[in-house]
Amino acid sequence: MMMTAEEGKSQVEKKEGVGEAKIKIPKWIILIGVIAILGVLAYFLYLYLTPSVTGGAVLGRVEGAIITYLYHPNCPPEYCNVSQLRSWSEEFGVNFHSYFAEWMQGHVALLYSNDKVWIVDFSSKKNFADTICKAIGSENACRFVEENLNKTSVVNVDLFVMSYCPFGIAMENAIYPVKNLLKDKLRVRPYFILYPSCSSNDGCETREVNGINVTLWAMHGNQELYENKRQACIYKYLGENVWWEYVYCFNQNKNADTCLQRLGINVNVINACIENEGFFFLQKDQEACASYNAWGSPTVFVNGDLYTGERTPEGFKNFVCRYFIERPSECAQRLSSTSSAPSGQC
Structure with missing residues (x-):
């Protein structure tokens, strides 16, 4: 019979006589912790990104277009390729900034322009260009996408x-x-x-x-x-x-x-x-x-x-x-x- 990891752990603890210690944390401490995390994030956005993120739009206008790339410091270069993303951004006329984020599990790129924000698809150069083309109508990005479409008669x-x-x-x-x-x-x-x-x-x-x-x-x-x-x-x-x-x-x-x-x-x-x-x-x-x-x-x-x-x-x-x-x-x-x-x- 298959069991989950948690069920297996429970079985082992019962067999070995391991007791489970439960520590009850007051709700007010949890609330303060959540507020503190949100405060740090808000400060980061204020200090580095200027506008504050509110889903599909941002409060405050960003002049031009800026891509902010957040990634964990230990992310391997072949996976978090900052130089490649910077090169693509420059080619398509977008400012690029990158920041370490120890709280990140992976990495994310956000495109800010005027009062909007988009999540950038950087899985390939064409997808990267397509995001920028759709978001801000960059002539270079749109041209790159058009030239690299797999066109067929059917x-x-x-x-x-x-x-x-x-x-x-x-x-x-x-x-x-x-x-x-x-x-x-x-x-x-x-x-x-x-x-x-x-x-x-x-x-x-x-x-x-x-x-x-x-x-x-x-x-x-x-x-x-x-x-x-x-x-x-x-x-x-x-x-x-x-x-x-x-x-x-x-x-x-x-x-x-x-x-x-x-x-x-x-x-x-x-x-x-x-x-x-x-x-x-x-x-x-x-x-x-x-x-x-x-x-x-x-x-x-x-x-x-x-x-x-x-x-x-x-x-x-x-x-x-x-x-x-x-x-x-x-x-x-x-x-x-x-x-x-x-x-x-x-």
Whole structure:
């Protein structure tokens, strides 16, 4: 029987007769400690960053654009590459400052301009430039992004979702009109997110595959595990277009039987696939999740680039249309700018 680290520790202490000493700390001491930490942080922001951070905006205006990079003093240079970030900042016309922060567990870069603040994606130079381009419209940064896009005649989208995740459903609802607009110029491949260990029995399935136990766990329980299999089978045997029509129908009413009947899908064929092949289709999807490090629903890649824009048809269309070698005329058509759900992930 497996047990958690805490349960194991408890068992050892019982066997060895180790007693547990509990020290009750008065609430007022904890409160003073929290206030002290916030005070130190506020002083740091006042002294070094000028404005005070308030989420997506800052109190006070920052002239020009400044990137502040905070990292732990012991962070390895190959991981916290200050000189590289400084070089990129200079290239894209942004001031750069770096500071040691012993309280940091990792590192973070913040871009300040006027009364706004953005978290900078510095996982690659293109992502770094893309953040600056979107935030402040730097000509050099925007040009670099445009010159380094992987442009194709057919744009490929890798869509990582959970069939019962409201955020994933909102993303599918945003992509669906774009697919209908661009048709075969846009190719979408769905992947269903299944975790390799179970947090509960609900939604958990383990099978032996080539002598190795493979576990799939669906966050939203058995209904999601089964629905993931069904959608994987529809995509495999009936293709992307039928899958889209089914998904759009299912997302509206969660009634699979109604959607299958409405689309004239052979239920017996799909059920046989679910029983005999569904697990193995999802195993391949799980491997893709690990390869892309895509464990949150939704996670979307467009020609290999992570999509972080608005979850609206218009926002997604504009992003996709950047990746065409020759921009289709359909890209000029305006779609809805309304999102069906706030940003977030399951």
